[in-house]
Amino acid sequence: MPQTSSVSPNIPTINLNHDANTDNADALEVPTRPRLVRTTSSLAKSLLDIEPLKNTVLKSHGRPPWYDEDGKQLSDAFVIGIAGGSASGKTFVARQILKSLGSIPSVVILSQDSFYKEHSEEELELAFANEYDFDHPDAIDMPMFASCLSDLKRGRQTNIPVYSFQEHQRLPEKKYLYGASVIITEGILALHDPKLRSLYDLKIFVKCDSDLMLARRIARDVKERGRSVEGVLSQYLRFVKPSYDDFVLPTSRYADIIVPGLENTVAIDLITTHVRRQLDERSRAFRENIARLVPFGRPSTPPGDSIAALQLRVLDQTPQLQGIYTILRDLTTSKADFIFFADRLSTLLIEKAMEFLPFCPKTVETPVGVTAVGKSLDTTNICGVTILRSGGPLEQGLRRVISDIRIGSLLVQTDLKTGEPLLLQVMLPECIRQRDRAKDAYVFVLDAQIGTAATAFMAIRVLLDHGVQQSRIIFVAFVVALAGGLSALRRAFPEMHIVTGAVDGVLAERRLRIGGRKVELAKSRSPSLSPTIEKKLDVVERDMVALSIGSAEMDEDENVAAEGRKIWVIEPGLGQIGDRYYL
Numbered sequence: 001m002p003q004t005s006s007v008s009p010n011i012p013t014i015n016l017n018h019d020a021n022t023d024n025a026d027a028l029e030v031p032t033r034p035r036l037v038r039t040t041s042s043l044a045k046s047l048l049d050i051e052p053l054k055n056t057v058l059k060s061h062g063r064p065p066w067y068d069e070d071g072k073q074l075s076d077a078f079v080i081g082i083a084g085g086s087a088s089g090k091t092f093v094a095r096q097i098l099k100s101l102g103s104i105p106s107v108v109i110l111s112q113d114s115f116y117k118e119h120s121e122e123e124l125e126l127a128f129a130n131e132y133d134f135d136h137p138d139a140i141d142m143p144m145f146a147s148c149l150s151d152l153k154r155g156r157q158t159n160i161p162v163y164s165f166q167e168h169q170r171l172p173e174k175k176y177l178y179g180a181s182v183i184i185t186e187g188i189l190a191l192h193d194p195k196l197r198s199l200y201d202l203k204i205f206v207k208c209d210s211d212l213m214l215a216r217r218i219a220r221d222v223k224e225r226g227r228s229v230e231g232v233l234s235q236y237l238r239f240v241k242p243s244y245d246d247f248v249l250p251t252s253r254y255a256d257i258i259v260p261g262l263e264n265t266v267a268i269d270l271i272t273t274h275v276r277r278q279l280d281e282r283s284r285a286f287r288e289n290i291a292r293l294v295p296f297g298r299p300s301t302p303p304g305d306s307i308a309a310l311q312l313r314v315l316d317q318t319p320q321l322q323g324i325y326t327i328l329r330d331l332t333t334s335k336a337d338f339i340f341f342a343d344r345l346s347t348l349l350i351e352k353a354m355e356f357l358p359f360c361p362k363t364v365e366t367p368v369g370v371t372a373v374g375k376s377l378d379t380t381n382i383c384g385v386t387i388l389r390s391g392g393p394l395e396q397g398l399r400r401v402i403s404d405i406r407i408g409s410l411l412v413q414t415d416l417k418t419g420e421p422l423l424l425q426v427m428l429p430e431c432i433r434q435r436d437r438a439k440d441a442y443v444f445v446l447d448a449q450i451g452t453a454a455t456a457f458m459a460i461r462v463l464l465d466h467g468v469q470q471s472r473i474i475f476v477a478f479v480v481a482l483a484g485g486l487s488a489l490r491r492a493f494p495e496m497h498i499v500t501g502a503v504d505g506v507l508a509e510r511r512l513r514i515g516g517r518k519v520e521l522a523k524s525r526s527p528s529l530s531p532t533i534e535k536k537l538d539v540v541e542r543d544m545v546a547l548s549i550g551s552a553e554m555d556e557d558e559n560v561a562a563e564g565r566k567i568w569v570i571e572p573g574l575g576q577i578g579d580r581y582y583l
Ligand SMILES: Nc1ncnc2c1ncn2[C@@H]1O[C@H](COP(=O)(O)OP(=O)(O)O)[C@@H](O)[C@H]1O
Pocket: 021, 022, 084, 085, 086, 087, 088, 089, 090, 091, 092, 093, 216, 220, 261, 262, 263, 264
């Protein structure tokens, strides 16, 4: 990127000062529960109305696929490093960028403050007497900073320290971060360390008048950091200013762009235009590509061959199992019966899936005083992850089999505009959130079905990003479609296990029409549907409206309303399992 402005005499300076902009750029972490009916504009407004937190992944639109058809990460997150003096306006610039980017998928403002080193008792005494040098590069744990940033950039989760300015100390807890496609790092020495610099896609230095920085710092430190004016001044003269001159200001020579600490609207506009262009170049149609790789529709090989090639673990097709599936497939089955038999089936499926867990030998003494050799299972690192909401009916079975199991969830929904899956919410159990435990974890992924496999791809990628071993992922589904994305999923993730009870032949194309709030499934394959089926389809359609509007926050599009959106349905299938179970 060309230099557009600089303080260095060797580099031409362009004055980016322009209109004053004193707005606070704010955003909100994605709501913990999805709101079903909400428009893009109202969400965007509320995102910008609320004070953002640093070190929190902020999302407005969900995260589209960040990997290719091989399951490999497509591109790293885009990382912006912002350096500058204390109170120069680094956080302000970061928030302005966030605000100007608008509907980008997910972003985190990562603060260098989190990486202040732990202090000994003596250092703490100095700190409280304003005699500790927090502005020297040695005060910051640069290797840890670089390692956390590198993990986040590569799409991995990270656990960052939490720092208290009031206590001058790192707190015992850590903050879990995952899933940002844009990372904005800010700190006085954000451009100091070469390793950190190598991680940035864009380097910014905020240059501000020293008097203004001091005035802002006094105001902030007294108000927010529990300091006295005398203390702030003494620390400033002894450490802050000398370090600014010796260590901070010299790093401006590494910056791609110098932004003024006041009236910087034009600079922010330039930066966001650049970032948006970079993000556009990285985006790619994922689901379309899988469909091209393995054409959906009807299976080309006999089912037996496919089951063997796909290494599916299918329940024995006993009359009893066939009876359960017949009830579940039957359109006329009552809700109560559907729930009863889905619960029974989920237990059978989970029992089958248990075959992949590491049971160890155990000897016990029996009530008649004899020893018996058996097996036992340590469940500490075994957990479940439900794909909301269709995977929910499988939870019952999992809890019956492992009563104290921790179950997290992923909310993945289809963006009706692009047809791509969007990751809207990640709530994972502790044994996955912590990197050192994730590698030992066994994870049951629960989803009602695998059709296009777009959701399954996303779920598996999330787990791999956390360091879960592929061979310890056990995907459990009521039904899978042979002619869907299953073979692409198997090719991408050959070591994970797939357990199901039914392998259906067809993945049929239907049209989903959006007009106002109304969605119609064009019955392209069956023009003369019975009235009962028509009625059931109405229920499905109604729910799809709620889900699609709630999830994708989509703008209603005239063309989409006219032509309809392509969706895929497993046949014969069990219908919308989540709806039949919950609604
Ligand atoms: N361009 C700006 N225009 C107006 N006020 C600003 C600007 N930049 C920063 N400020 C204000 O200055 C103070 C310090 O800014 P901040 O971004 O927190 O500094 P830093 O992160 O560099 O320590 C805040 O109160 C902020 O609102």
